[in-house]
Amino acid sequence: MRRALADSHKAYERLRDKVRRRAKKPVVAWRADPALLGGAPVDRELESALEDHLVSFVLDDFLATTSDSDEVTDERFDALTVEFVEERLRPLLGELGDEDADEEQAVLRQQALRALLEDDDGRQSFHARLLQGATRWETRRYLQAAFNRPGASPWVLIAQSQVGREGLNLHxxxxxxxxxxxxxxxxxxxxxxxxxxxxxxxxxxxxxxxxxxxxxxxxxxxxxxxxxxxxxxxxxxxxxxxxxxxxxxxxxxxxxxxxxxxxxxxxxxxxxxxxxxxxxxxxxxx
Structure with a gap:
């Protein structure tokens, strides 16, 4: 039993490493896309955070899908990457505003994006976010601004009363x-x-x-x-x-x-x- 569990864990680690290596290419492409991350210098910490989230997104789908294969095919990986951009990345960027930005604003936008990714524990949807005492000030500020914009994510904001007392147009x-x-x-x-x-x-x-x-x-x-x-x-x-x-x-x-x-x-x-x-x-x- 222990040997089977150990073999299963090793197989999962090998799969995760393969997916991570494949995740580097789309993240680099996002950096050059003006509609996504273009316009700012290279940010290795941000790229690493995006790779982590993309890998988790792909592996969650793989583990939830019944399949005889122990691999993620190229076609499935590409399809999940597109889903990640539309369902996770674009809504998150929407929290920071969709307006065009110069290089200095793009740098600030990337810093804010990195903070939002690091504060996301992986259980929150970008349509519903949690605002609590442990949430960093930068993340609070952008979540408040995004909630106040009509049509922007998050549509649902669960906030502690003390944290949510200011900055939210609840009315x-x-x-x-x-x-x-x-x-x-x-x-x-x-x-x-x-x-x-x-x-x-x-x-x-x-x-x-x-x-x-x-x-x-x-x-x-x-x-x-x-x-x-x-x-x-x-x-x-x-x-x-x-x-x-x-x-x-x-x-x-x-x-x-x-x-x-x-x-x-x-x-x-x-x-x-x-x-x-x-x-x-x-x-x-x-």
Whole structure:
């Protein structure tokens, strides 16, 4: 059994070495292609990173494919190289912008590309990326800029709340806020909601469209949802922060009841309370 495993591992190493030697040629060709890596001096570290990713791409396909052969044919390697360019390399370059660049900008572009490749652990798609505390600043900056560009990858960005607080135009792409963690201060919750509820937001665009179409059907809303498990300390904390939220609403807007209580009122009683609520709006000028 051990001998069979050792032989299998040696065969895989031989295959990997062959694929790596073949990967050098297309990477050199990409360097000369103005639409890919052309316009900047030779960057051996970047070429090595690209070779690593291409080799992994080819071997993943080989291992996932049932075949009697223990080799990657020239035809299959060439086809996978084209797939790698279209599915991996071009979307990644799209994160850095597709505009023409002079030599100095091309150097910066290659440096950023190398950082993105090194931060990719091989499990992330270029359509969906992870933004966390360990992500280097250069990678954060380019992922943020790419996410903010319409039609550019990544289309899905999973970001830790602290890391994603700045630099992301969430309001242009999102109108649903899911609050996983309880807070003691309602102002913190309002700040989180404010990331998507602001001028020029996706919700505002849909609301304008709804009005232009004659206000038919259900109007669009900014949806706010909380993840709460009953009987836990989080549930107790959410109850307290909602009470504080009602105090703020009553002080600022004259709300007589907490938000969740309005849905339980009879129609007649609801009208009476709305009429009795104080209005803090400035008087209209005649």
């Amino acid at each position: 242009e792409s999102c109108r649903v806020v899911v609050q996983f963690h309880a807070e003691w201060n309602p102002a913190v919750l309002e700040q989180q909601i404010g990331r998507v509820d602001r001028k020029g937001s996706l919700w505002e665009q849909r609301a304008r469209k709804w009005l232009e179409d004659g206000a038919q059907g259900e109007p669009p809303f900014v949806e706010v949802r909380q993840l709460i498990f009953e009987g836990t300390y989080d549930a107790f904390q959410w109850d307290r922060v909602m009470r504080r939220q009602h105090v703020f609403d009553a002080s600022l807007f004259g709300s007589l009841l907490p938000a969740e209580a309005w849905d339980r009122l009879p129609e007649g009683r609801l009208g009476e309370l709305l009429a009795a609520a104080p209005s803090f709006r400035p008087p209209r000028s005649k």
